[in-house]
Amino acid sequence: MDYQAIRAAVENPLLTAFNSLTPPVPVYFDNITAAPKNTTTEYVRVNVTFGITNEPTLTGSVDFARGAVVIRVFTEKGRGPARNQTLVNTAVTALETLNDTEKTNSGVFFRVGEIDGPSFMSDETSPHFMSRVSTGYTATVLS
Amino acid sequence: MAKRDIQFLVRDLEALTIQGAAEAAVEIMNALVKAGPGYTGDFSSSWYTIAPGKSAGGPRNSSGLYNYTLRNVPKTKFKTTGVYSIVNTSPYAAQAMDLVPYTKPLPDQEIPERVVTTKDITTGKRDEGATRGEVSGSGKATSTAPADWWFTFGRGGGLSSSLAKGFKRGFKQPLRFGKARGFG
Numbered sequence: 204m205d206y207q208a209i210r211a212a213v214e215n216p217l218l219t220a221f222n223s224l225t226p227p228v229p230v231y232f233d234n235i236t237a238a239p240k241n242t243t244t245e246y247v248r249v250n251v252t253f254g255i256t257n258e259p260t261l262t263g264s265v266d267f268a269r270g271a272v273v274i275r276v277f278t279e280k281g282r283g284p285a286r287n288q289t290l291v292n293t294a295v296t297a298l299e300t301l302n303d304t305e306k307t308n309s310g311v312f313f314r315v316g317e318i319d320g321p322s323f324m325s326d327e328t329s330p331h332f333m334s335r336v337s338t339g340y341t342a343t344v345l346s
Numbered sequence: 347m348a349k350r351d352i353q354f355l356v357r358d359l360e361a362l363t364i365q366g367a368a369e370a371a372v373e374i375m376n377a378l379v380k381a382g383p384g385y386t387g388d389f390s391s392s393w394y395t396i397a398p399g400k401s402a403g404g405p406r407n408s409s410g411l412y413n414y415t416l417r418n419v420p421k422t423k424f425k426t427t428g429v430y431s432i433v434n435t436s437p438y439a440a441q442a443m444d445l446v447p448y449t450k451p452l453p454d455q456e457i458p459e460r461v462v463t464t465k466d467i468t469t470g471k472r473d474e475g476a477t478r479g480e481v482s483g484s485g486k487a488t489s490t491a492p493a494d495w496w497f498t499f500g501r502g503g504g505l506s507s508s509l510a511k512g513f514k515r516g517f518k519q520p521l522r523f524g525k526a527r528g529f530g
Contacts (some may be wrong), residue, residue, distance in 0.1 A: 233482075233493075248480070250494050254502015269503040273444075273494045277475060316501065326447050329475030333447065337494070339501025 205311070206268070209342040210251050212313040213272055213301065217249055220297040221290075228290060245278040245331075247290065254339075266344035272298070272315065277331035284323060287334050291321045294336055312343045362517050364424040368416055369519075370512030371395040374432055375414040377508040381499045383442050383478065383491040384411050384465055392436040395419050398428035402435045411464065443496035444477040465490040 214232055221228040230247045253270040274294045278287040298315050306312045320336040350358070375393040384390045391412035394402035400423075406412065424430075440446045471485030472478075479493030492498075499505055 248476075250480075252492065252494050252498040252502060254498050254504055255507055269501070271494060271498040271501045273497055319497075324446060326449065326475070328449060329447060331475050333475060337497050337501075339497075 205266075205344045206253060208311045208344060209253075209268055209270075209313070212311040212342060213251055213298075213315075213340065214249060216297045216301060217247075217274070217294065220293050221247055224290075224293065228293075245276075245286065245290065247277070247294070248275045249273075250275075268342050268344075269339065270342075271337060271339050273335065273337040276321075276334045276336075277329075280325050280330055280332045282332070284332070284334075287323065287332055288321070291334050291336055295321075298336075298338060307345065309345050312345055313340060314342075315340045364421050365519060366513035366516030367424050367430070368419045368421055369516035370509050371419040371430070371432065372414045372416060373512030373515070374505065374508045375418070377504055378432070378434075378499065379411055379414070381491065381495050381504060383489065383495075385490060387411050389434065389436045389439070389442050392434045392439070393432060394435060395423065395430060395432050397423050397426045397430055399426070402433055404435055441478050442491075444479050444494050445496070446477070447475045448472060448478045448480075468492075 218230050221230045228245055228247055230249060232249050233251065250273045251270065252273070253268055256268045257266070274291075276287055276290045276294065278290065295318060298318060301313055301315055304313070316339040318336055318338045321334045323332065323334045325332045375395065378393055379390040382389065387408040387410050388405045391406040391408035392404065393412075393414065395418070396402050434442070436442065441448055468481050468489045469485065470481040470487055470489075471483040472481050472487035472489075477493055479489050479491060479495065481487045481489040481493075
């Protein structure tokens with residue numbers, strides 16, 4: 204099972220989408236320490252997790268994994284939800300686009316399920332307004 | 347070979363379904379204990395399967411990670427039609443499930459020094475506004491379950507797998523019939 208290819212299948216489009224914004228918005232993935240303490244700079248955290256691997260499927264494919272993608276968007280607190288929602292929109296659009304890719308003979312066939320959220324929150328300890336969108340995925344390694 | 351009159355089919359299916367649901371609830375709650383965080387056992391002992399309109403209790407007495415059995419989901423609970431929920435009633439459940447940012451406990455809310463976990467402990471730095479499981483790099487923050495384990499359990503196949511396993515076990519067990527029920 205090529206977990207790295209599965210991770211890349213969802214992380215790369217998200218990274219590209221946020222890097223294409225003006226100005227680009229930093230994206231932090233798993234095992235990377237995020238923004239410096241007390242910064243008000245906006246950023247995005249993406250957590251790609253793995254659930255069950257090689258669950259028997261109707262197609263007989265064994266290189267098959269399920270998991271979740273959780274995206275948290277941090278923007279400056281006290282400035283309303285607009286900027287945060289704009290960034291959430293970028294994330295959701297990138298996820299939706301994943302489902303438009305065609306199945307090929309090699310690589311990873313990646314599909315996300317329904318998207319939960321966005322939900323918004325802020326707390327007194329953080330200088331950020333935070334939102335969260337999450338979805339489950341199925342991925343098949345084809346090659 | 348055991349035989350049974352067809353007139354009992356609906357009743358038997360109903361009983362098997364209840365048996366399957368109870369077994370599935372046990373399987374799911376134990377899988378949640380395995381997947382989720384656990385230091386003292388309090389969070390692990392706070393899972394409840396509740397019928398529609400019913401309320402759950404608080405943490406049970408536990409000297410470690412809790413092990414659920416059918417005693418925790420008596421069949422009498424499964425008499426109401428509707429959606430059953432599995433909930434955690436721990437006061438810090440939302441943090442434990444990574445649904446809200448981690449909040450450092452106040453001095454009077456510190457977890458007592460009775461760490462009983464058998465889980466792997468990740469240590470590192472937890473950024474401001476990060477969730478319980480978002481620990482990386484070097485630091486003194488700790489985590490006993492990966493970030494977003496709850497959502498991963500629900501969407502990553504853990505829930506459906508536990509549900510199927512529990513129901514299968516429930517359906518495989520023989521029904522206990524009374525004397526006058528025509529089991530011949």
